[in-house]
Amino acid sequence: MNNDLHPVAIEPERHEFRAAPMHQFELARRDFFKILGAGVAVFAVARETPALQETAPGPRLAPPELPREISSWLHIGEDGGVTVFTGKVEVGQNVRTSLSQSVADELRVPFASVRMVMGDTELTPFDMGTFGSRTTPTMAPQLRRVSAAARELLVGIAAKEWKVPAESLKAADAKVLDPASGRSASYAELARGKTLAQMIPSEDPITPSSEWTVAGKPLPKVDGRAFVTGKHPYTPDLRPAGLYYAKILRPPSFGATLVSCDAGAAKAMPNVAVVRDGNFVGVAAPSERQAERAVAAIRAEWKETPQISDREIFEYIKKNGSAEPDGRHRKQSGSIESGLAEAAHRLEATYTVAYIAHAPLEPRAAVAEWKDGKITVWTGSQRPFAVRAEVAAALHIPESQVRVIVPDTGSAYGGKHTGDAAVEAARLAKAAGRPVKLVWTREEEFTWAYFRPAGVIEVKSGIDAAGRLTAWEFHNYHSGTSAIETPYAVVNQLAEYHSVPLVLRCGSYRGLAATANHFARETHMDELARAANLDPLEFRLRNLTDMRLRAVLEAATRSFGWPQKKTKEGQGFGLAGGFEKGSYVATCAEVFADPKSGKVQVVKLVTAFECGAIVNPNGLRNQVVGANIQGLGGALFEAIEFAGGRIKNPHFSTYRVPRFRDLPRIEAILLDRKDIPSAGAGETPIMAVAPAVGNAIFDATGERRRSMPLAAGA
Amino acid sequence: MAKPIELEVNGRRHSILAEPDTPLLTVLRDELGLTGAKYGCGEGQCGACTVLIGDAARRACITPIASVAGKSITTIEGLERDGQLHPVQQAFLDAEAFQCAYCTTGMIMSSVALLRQNANPNEEEIVHALDGNICRCGTYPRIIEAVQKAARAGGRRGL
Numbered sequence: 001m002n003n004d005l006h007p008v009a010i011e012p013e014r015h016e017f018r019a020a021p022m023h024q025f026e027l028a029r030r031d032f033f034k035i036l037g038a039g040v041a042v043f044a045v046a047r048e049t050p051a052l053q054e055t056a057p058g059p060r061l062a063p064p065e066l067p068r069e070i071s072s073w074l075h076i077g078e079d080g081g082v083t084v085f086t087g088k089v090e091v092g093q094n095v096r097t098s099l100s101q102s103v104a105d106e107l108r109v110p111f112a113s114v115r116m117v118m119g120d121t122e123l124t125p126f127d128m129g130t131f132g133s134r135t136t137p138t139m140a141p142q143l144r145r146v147s148a149a150a151r152e153l154l155v156g157i158a159a160k161e162w163k164v165p166a167e168s169l170k171a172a173d174a175k176v177l178d179p180a181s182g183r184s185a186s187y188a189e190l191a192r193g194k195t196l197a198q199m200i201p202s203e204d205p206i207t208p209s210s211e212w213t214v215a216g217k218p219l220p221k222v223d224g225r226a227f228v229t230g231k232h233p234y235t236p237d238l239r240p241a242g243l244y245y246a247k248i249l250r251p252p253s254f255g256a257t258l259v260s261c262d263a264g265a266a267k268a269m270p271n272v273a274v275v276r277d278g279n280f281v282g283v284a285a286p287s288e289r290q291a292e293r294a295v296a297a298i299r300a301e302w303k304e305t306p307q308i309s310d311r312e313i314f315e316y317i318k319k320n321g322s323a324e325p326d327g328r329h330r331k332q333s334g335s336i337e338s339g340l341a342e343a344a345h346r347l348e349a350t351y352t353v354a355y356i357a358h359a360p361l362e363p364r365a366a367v368a369e370w371k372d373g374k375i376t377v378w379t380g381s382q383r384p385f386a387v388r389a390e391v392a393a394a395l396h397i398p399e400s401q402v403r404v405i406v407p408d409t410g411s412a413y414g415g416k417h418t419g420d421a422a423v424e425a426a427r428l429a430k431a432a433g434r435p436v437k438l439v440w441t442r443e444e445e446f447t448w449a450y451f452r453p454a455g456v457i458e459v460k461s462g463i464d465a466a467g468r469l470t471a472w473e474f475h476n477y478h479s480g481t482s483a484i485e486t487p488y489a490v491v492n493q494l495a496e497y498h499s500v501p502l503v504l505r506c507g508s509y510r511g512l513a514a515t516a517n518h519f520a521r522e523t524h525m526d527e528l529a530r531a532a533n534l535d536p537l538e539f540r541l542r543n544l545t546d547m548r549l550r551a552v553l554e555a556a557t558r559s560f561g562w563p564q565k566k567t568k569e570g571q572g573f574g575l576a577g578g579f580e581k582g583s584y585v586a587t588c589a590e591v592f593a594d595p596k597s598g599k600v601q602v603v604k605l606v607t608a609f610e611c612g613a614i615v616n617p618n619g620l621r622n623q624v625v626g627a628n629i630q631g632l633g634g635a636l637f638e639a640i641e642f643a644g645g646r647i648k649n650p651h652f653s654t655y656r657v658p659r660f661r662d663l664p665r666i667e668a669i670l671l672d673r674k675d676i677p678s679a680g681a682g683e684t685p686i687m688a689v690a691p692a693v694g695n696a697i698f699d700a701t702g703e704r705r706r707s708m709p710l711a712a713g714a
Numbered sequence: 715m716a717k718p719i720e721l722e723v724n725g726r727r728h729s730i731l732a733e734p735d736t737p738l739l740t741v742l743r744d745e746l747g748l749t750g751a752k753y754g755c756g757e758g759q760c761g762a763c764t765v766l767i768g769d770a771a772r773r774a775c776i777t778p779i780a781s782v783a784g785k786s787i788t789t790i791e792g793l794e795r796d797g798q799l800h801p802v803q804q805a806f807l808d809a810e811a812f813q814c815a816y817c818t819t820g821m822i823m824s825s826v827a828l829l830r831q832n833a834n835p836n837e838e839e840i841v842h843a844l845d846g847n848i849c850r851c852g853t854y855p856r857i858i859e860a861v862q863k864a865a866r867a868g869g870r871r872g873l
Contacts, residue, residue, distance in 0.1 A: 092814025230750020410816025629852030
């Protein structure tokens with residue numbers, strides 16, 4: 001196929017979920033052994049359909065149902081080295097470590113002997129992506145199953161060689177042992193000269209968490225030394241020979257179209273490649289400075305369109321919310337009308353959340369290189385296979401000609417689902433005939449990525465004289481559906497999601513709508529408790545039947561010392577809790593609202609978190625504390641400002657993220673439930689921060705704040 | 715106009731042909747292959763690019779190379795000695811004071827500068843010295859712990 005014949009249409013307002021996933025298993029087993037050498041291999045067949053990412057607003061194609069397919073594989077080489085292949089990626093959530101622990105545990109090998117190959121579309125099996133807190137609940141058990149099968153395979157080889165029943169043998173410490181005779185053989189010895197492969201179904205039993213030996217331990221992060229020495233190569237650190245640097249000419253505002261473009265001066269510069277392709281204009285040059293100069297020399301005229309601004313966004317959302325709620329996310333029981341009629345106290349309130357940015361410290365970046373008609377793209381992404389599809393579609397080439405590799409990435413928080421930088425770098429690499437690197441500037445990152453959606457949430461409720469909920473009506477406009485249903489027991493309830501046409505490009509975010517929905521719900525619960533003159537904890541417990549939620553609320557409040565007596569003016573205490581994606585959280589907050597200046601300072605946060613059996617308490621603590629600190633930003637001051645299709649605060653100097661000076665005292669209580677399968681932990685711990693802080697501000701000042709961020713402009 | 719400029723990086727001298735206002739970060743990463751200092755914002759707001767000029771922490775992304783000609787520049791690559799980690803690197807590793815770790819090298823360089831100036835900083839002093847470094851993953855409490863660990867170790871081993 002001659003790609004030069006096809007103009008490339010690149011669509012800057014592409015929505016992250018538009019690309020339908022493709023399912024391929026390209027590597028034949030014989031090729032597999034050719035690449036890795038002889039040994040023993042086990043392939044897992046995934047039975048369950050991976051849970052889809054929650055619905056974000058905007059157009060999407062429903063992904064087709066996933067066929068049965070290979071979801072992971074594992075190889076034990078002739079040297080005893082264990083290599084595990086998974087399409088999941090490491091973005092700071094520490095799954096390279098936690099998944100290695102699960103493998104070592106199940107295979108009975110030392111932790112250090114496990115090597116994970118992750119997020120490489122040529123080497124790893126198809127994966128929908130690393131999102132939705134799904135790695136721990138789905139990939140860890142799958143890897144355990146392949147590990148268990150590999151272990152049994154090795155035991156079988158030994159049993160055959162020693163002519164004893166397999167049941168009489170034991171596997172431990174990378175060896176198969178025969179307790180009766182005292183014989184033993186290492187996995188390396190048993191794998192030698194073999195090219196044995198086995199396919200396993202996903203139902204095979206695995207070691208219960210009560211018997212874990214490697215998992216459950218606070219093991220240090222894999223490759224930690226490479227991070228403290230600066231040796232780990234993130235995507236922007238890659239420097240293939242002959243590299244060119246890319247810059248993109250960005251439109252002045254969202255939705256602007258290119259009317260005319262004079263790139264003559266840029267093209268006249270030595271060694272500069274210029275591409276104009278539809279609305280896309282970009283350059284590649286031997287140095288970043290040359291690329292900057294070339295792009296600055298392009299004269300372009302754009303046609304802009306009027307846009308909604310941040311001043312009118314909530315009015316717009318409310319006015320444009322679909323009257324017909326999204327049927328998939330509607331829950332109704334009983335009658336709101338009769339519930340309200342029997343209530344002793346009734347309350348109606350509206351809550352809003354602003355657009356916020358992920359602001360990963362590693363901006364979107366990609367290195368693209370064409371070789372022998374194939375393109376390889378290195379990029380920090382949560383969805384390497386979706387990026388492969390995007391690159392193939394944008395360049396009109398088959399996916400078999402695209403390889404996407406994800407180096408362990410400088411964070412994502414739900415923000416790296418799309419392949420924008422990858423597509424741009426790939427297009428320019430084609431024109432330049434060389435490898436091309438594109439690293440988005442911080443301003444591009446704040447402007448041309450996507451945001452956590454803004455939203456309006458309306459709540460109407462009633463409680464009886466005993467402080468029990470009689471009615472609960474909840475409408476979410478635009479921000480999303482996750483955690484839209486109340487965890488409190490109430491017969492008469494209605495929860496609806498109303499979609500709204502996109503204003504700013506939106507997508508996933510750590511916790512996404514669960515943060516907004518918990519903010520509205522847990523703030524409202526606080527308002528109800530006050531109306532009924534009940535302690536906020538007592539009020540929640542009265543309306544709770546979920547014992548796991550009760551447990552985290554009790555753990556957090558016990559450690560916090562709830563209820564606390566105020567010792568000075570301006571002091572306030574608040575709490576909030578909830579559950580999402582299989583895990584439970586409760587947060588208590590102490591704030592100080594300066595009576596003179598009105599300035600709010602979060603003094604202390606105590607968060608209790610429970611996600612079933614803990615795989616790595618060290619990594620989990622990092623995630624829980626980190627989520628609390630990140631959550632403070634969205635709670636207190638983070639908000640994207642925009643007007644006329646422009647982002648007005650696309651810099652760290654104007655978009656404030658939490659810094660050292662914002663640090664409260666933080667305590668994280670991790671409840672380990674060995675009897676419950678492990679859930680993911682990347683998102684849920686962020687959810688209760690904002691309502692707990694808001695409720696504490698009310699306690700301190702008597703002023704109810706119903707908009708996130710709570711202390712905008714502070 | 716490009717001019718030859720003498721740089722001394724991690725004890726080695728380099729003659730660089732570049733325009734005098736080229737950011738030091740660009741030269742370190744693209745010319746010298748020292749990619750431990752990261753691009754995070756290009757405006758001196760996040761600290762991911764922090765290096766030492768003499769003993770002081772500086773943002774390489776807004777430091778023109780002409781301003782550091784002939785001065786002693788230390789990057790993260792210059793901290794390790796004979797395969798042994800610097801006490802601050804060791805402390806960050808021991809405290810696991812990172813998640814995605816993209817900010818880590820900048821945090822370590824800022825911490826080294828602080829400890830050279832103040833061998834035993836209290837928490838308030840650490841917060842003040844590191845406030846220009848962003849960790850978006852929110853690992854701040856462990857970073858403070860790591861700096862305190864390094865301060866204790868540094869007294870024995872020298873920073």
